[in-house]
Amino acid sequence: MKEITSAQNSLIRQLVQLKDKSRERKKTGTFLIEGIREVTLAIKGGYEVETVLFYPDLFPAESLDGLIPETVNPIAVSKDVYEKLAYRSTTEGLLAVAKAKENKLSNLRFKNDNPLILVAEAPEKPGNIGAILRTADAAHVDAVIIANPKTDLYNPNIIRSSVGCVFTNQIATGTTTEIITFLKTNKINIYSAILQESVAYHTQDYTKPTAIVVGTEATGLSDEWRNHATKNIIIPMQGEIDSMNVSVAAGILIFEAKRQRKFS
Known part of the structure; x- marks a missing residue:
């Protein structure tokens, strides 16, 4: 399983932009989701999840079983990385990147x-x-x-x-x-x-x-x-x-x- 421990990692820097800037979300057609319920509802709602990141101290790896598509390879992240990406002060240790839908x-x-x-x-x-x-x-x-x-x-x-x-x-x-x-x-x-x-x-x-x-x-x-x-x-x-x-x-x-x- 892949692990990222540096907040300066290129993927993490990209995800910070995705979190903070509407322009980046529109350019890539993707967005960041935080929270167990939110990720679960997105998957149930037919959103295509590209990436899943989790902080093992808050969300154990085994909790991913049956939650995310088998085609998605989860990434474990350090506390520093998770805090860089997390939007909420009270949080659950789970993040996902999903493709936006065309709301026409x-x-x-x-x-x-x-x-x-x-x-x-x-x-x-x-x-x-x-x-x-x-x-x-x-x-x-x-x-x-x-x-x-x-x-x-x-x-x-x-x-x-x-x-x-x-x-x-x-x-x-x-x-x-x-x-x-x-x-x-x-x-x-x-x-x-x-x-x-x-x-x-x-x-x-x-x-x-x-x-x-x-x-x-x-x-x-x-x-x-x-x-x-x-x-x-x-x-x-x-x-x-x-x-x-x-x-x-x-x-x-x-x-x-x-x-x-x-x-x-």
């Missing part, structure tokens, strides 16, 4: 003709994106679509904050215009969460093909969504403010749709 709208496949989709326009904070993906996983939506993404999906902060749900959801990205065209072409109703010209969210029927669309707390959704919505919807607010965290809003709306669908 044209790649989306629905299991039936009545999909439930969550769309988020221009989310900026990785923590919010991770929370949205956790909500989508919990509700088992058919797809998550990110409009006008501000960061790449394989940012370590997104992987961490989503607790691996970036691998459990079917995800696509595109511009707002591309996504609206895709939804209308596939006869999917658009419910845009927006303040203007809106009705209370619980008055609408989400049992037909549905896309729930949410925007950022700071700017909300663009006018394009308001103009092309089947209906603009609002969560009635009873406090002093007129907005809430985007992942919380997404959860309220998506689970109302699931309730109407009898959680099917």
Whole structure:
């Protein structure tokens, strides 16, 4: 079994770049995964793992049996090397390099003709994106679509904050215009969460093909969504403010749709 003990090793230097720089992830088409659950979910989600590294004091070599593909030769690393690559302060001793998927709208496949989709326009904070993906996983939506993404999906902060749900959801990205065209072409109703010209969210029927669309707390959704919505919807607010965290809003709306669908 190969072992790397120097943080100056060329592979390790490359992986540090992969961890820290979106540009490197896009150039190589690969990204770094940290954690047992995250690596397991990535493999289960059909991601191709190229390299596995582990720190034996935290993750014994025998624990790899049955966890990673037999075609992957694991690499043992020293404490210094692992700490150079690890993103979290509390960690489990396991890292993997995987190939990114092409998150194209044209790649989306629905299991039936009545999909439930969550769309988020221009989310900026990785923590919010991770929370949205956790909500989508919990509700088992058919797809998550990110409009006008501000960061790449394989940012370590997104992987961490989503607790691996970036691998459990079917995800696509595109511009707002591309996504609206895709939804209308596939006869999917658009419910845009927006303040203007809106009705209370619980008055609408989400049992037909549905896309729930949410925007950022700071700017909300663009006018394009308001103009092309089947209906603009609002969560009635009873406090002093007129907005809430985007992942919380997404959860309220998506689970109302699931309730109407009898959680099917």
